[in-house]
Amino acid sequence: MSEAEARELEHGKEDLLLSLLEEPGAPEPRVGEVSGAPEAPEEPAGDVEELTSVEPEEVLEEPGEAGGQEAGESASGTSGILEYSVGVLTVVVSEDQYEVVEPRLDPDAERALHAVVEYLAKHGLGPEKAGEAAEKLGLASHAQRQPEAFRYYVEKALSPWGFLYPLILDPHIEEISVVAGRPVDVIHRRLPGREYIPTNIAAPPERELREYVQRLAAAAGTAVSPAFPIAEAELDGHRVTIVLGSIASATSLSVRKHPEKPLGLEDLIADGMLSREAAEYLLLVLLSRGMVFIVGPQGTGKTTLLNALMEKLPQDWKLVAIEDVPELRPRHPRFISLRVRRARSLAASRQTEVTYQDLVRVALRLRGQFTAITEARGEEILDLFEVAALGEASAATFHARDWRELKLRLLKLGVREDMLVLLWSVVVLSKVRLKDGRTVRRVVAIYEVEPDGSERLLFRYDPEKDVLVKVAEPRRITFSPLSESSGDRSGGGPGTGSGPESQEGHNAVSASRDGSVDAADTDGNSALESASGSSGT
Structure with missing residues (x-):
């Protein structure tokens, strides 16, 4: 052969x-x-x-x-x-x-x-x-x-x-929107000034997409069905929201993709989301065991800012987050995420559910120094005010456009006016279009809540200069921030010298008996450095 x-x-x-x-x-x-x-x-x-x-x-x-x-x-x-x-x-x-x-x-x-x-x-x-x-x-x-x-x-x-x-592989995609029988839409992080743009990937027809999202929900550890046509879950670190066509014009899917590396507070300052002075003020409120609400429309960076603030809290604090869909990922050695659980089938008993109220009670038993609730919408707000009443630091993200809208919604949810004194600060975020056409996320206002429940504007966004300007001095804390050039500006994550062994000086910025706190510790470091223990890096 x-x-x-x-x-x-x-x-x-x-x-x-x-x-x-x-x-x-x-x-x-x-x-x-x-x-x-x-x-x-x-x-x-x-x-x-x-x-x-x-x-x-x-x-x-x-x-x-x-x-x-x-x-x-x-x-x-x-x-x-x-x-x-x-x-x-x-x-x-x-x-x-x-x-x-x-x-x-x-x-x-x-x-x-x-x-x-x-x-x-x-x-x-x-x-x-x-x-x-x-x-x-x-x-x-x-x-x-x-x-x-x-x-x-x-x-x-x-x-x-x-x-x-x-x-999913593309790190520059922020959001994916899928509707049966239509081109898939995306929001691209590197295309400022644009919201959704279509892709050359087409979603399958209704029946195929319904089978697809059911498999996707199962992979995320939940279920979606005609009896439970809405599902929210996490898969591979991304937030997934599913709505079946039985209650909508067509089955749809939204995927919120989170950056592989969460943005730190220094990154947000460098990007212009907020000023260094405003960042130090917010940290000092939390170090004083105060409550901060971060509000704004969807996609304005509320969770991103909360995550960045949490990373700068003292390394010997225990941080507890209560979330419907887990999104917070602070690089902090003592971070715990508690997750709401709902019954996802008719055969499942309501006794299997874990509510916000259940998790708030667990958070109190865990003896954390900081408690956060993301995407707060209902009665869990009252529970968070109970945490604040116990003298621990707390924060929440909430959908509202300004202080007045937030106050109106809190009162409708059962928060009494005399309870508003527990709320120290309100941060308002928004999407802003700059002169060059770019759309960016900015802190547009920071309010201090007075003991009588009224607001006091401390920081206001100047659209002409694209800067956050301090317009008044806070009264609930002593605030004397250092200049932006002082000290080291490294982040507080792992590997930056911010572990428990470098925490000896951080108590110098915590609250005094009258609730006041100074912006600089005994070594002359700013709150951004002292709180995260990064003053020696």
Whole structure:
């Protein structure tokens, strides 16, 4: 037998094995289904063991540098603003569309992908075992023709995110909105001045999307059904909200993506969300065991600001957060998140529910020095005022546009006027359009609540200069902040010298008997440094 005949016989054996692995009626992997995906170039083969998890590596490029395209042009020829890579994906963002391009697999690699994914799913294995599976199935040569693309599609097939997986990988996407039968919309962090823009990914029709969101809810540890058509959960660190079409015009899904690394208080100051003086004032209120409400419309950064403030609290404090959907992730050694639980089926007893009120009682027993409630809406507000009445620091995020709207809603929820004295400070956030067209998040006002329940404006946003200006001195604390150039400005997270061993001086900024607190400790450090114990870094 000649060498050519031997190679032909071997190739025929591989094709026969592939055909035997493909069961009739089994769904084919949807490879390269995103419109505009170009053919991927051949990649050199490597060891099978290298088929490990794909990291969402980000390579930002200036328009026109990727793929030899003209400056500012996407693959479809539309004018582009941003063009970058996320792993094997190419992303082109214009004011009118977000376009993601997936790699193409050759036919042999597609067939191998189907067999490997089926094997991994059957044996309950993760994508990190893709190389071993390909080796056992005799498909290693096909898998290694385009190893990076092959790994991506294995992970996509095994991920609960399915067709949304490319958007989940992109760290620049803030929000994903899905409605049955429509293009998926996104909010892009690097496209200021724009809200939702459509993508080249289409949501499946009603029935398919309903099945998809039910699987997604199950992966997040909850359930959605005609009896319970609304679900809120966390999956892979992102907030998921599902509404079935039985109570809406169409089944819809919203995914709020949180940054992989939470923004610290120094980041927010550098971005201009608030001034250093305002940040020090808010920290001093919390160190004085006061209560702070952070209010504003949706998407204005309320949780981001609360998270950043919590990171700066003393490392020997215990911080307790009560959340419906977990969003707070402060880098603090003594942070505890308590989560509300609701019955998600008709067979489940109401006794299985865990309410805000239950968790507030637990928080008190945990003896924390700080308690926070996120997305407060109802009677749990009264419970938070009880925490404040016990003399512990507390905070809440709340949907309101200003102090007057907040006060009106608190009174309707049962908070008496004489209880408002427990509320020390109200921070108002909003989205602001700057002169250059960018839309940014800003603290637009900070109020001090007087003992009679009236407000006193301390800080006001100046839109002309894009700065937060102090217009009055607070009366409930002694406030003498240091200049912005003084001291170290490092954050209070792990690795910054802010652990318990560096906390000896932080008590110098806590409240005195009359409730006052000074902005500088005995070593001359600002509250931003002393509270987090970072004065020696």
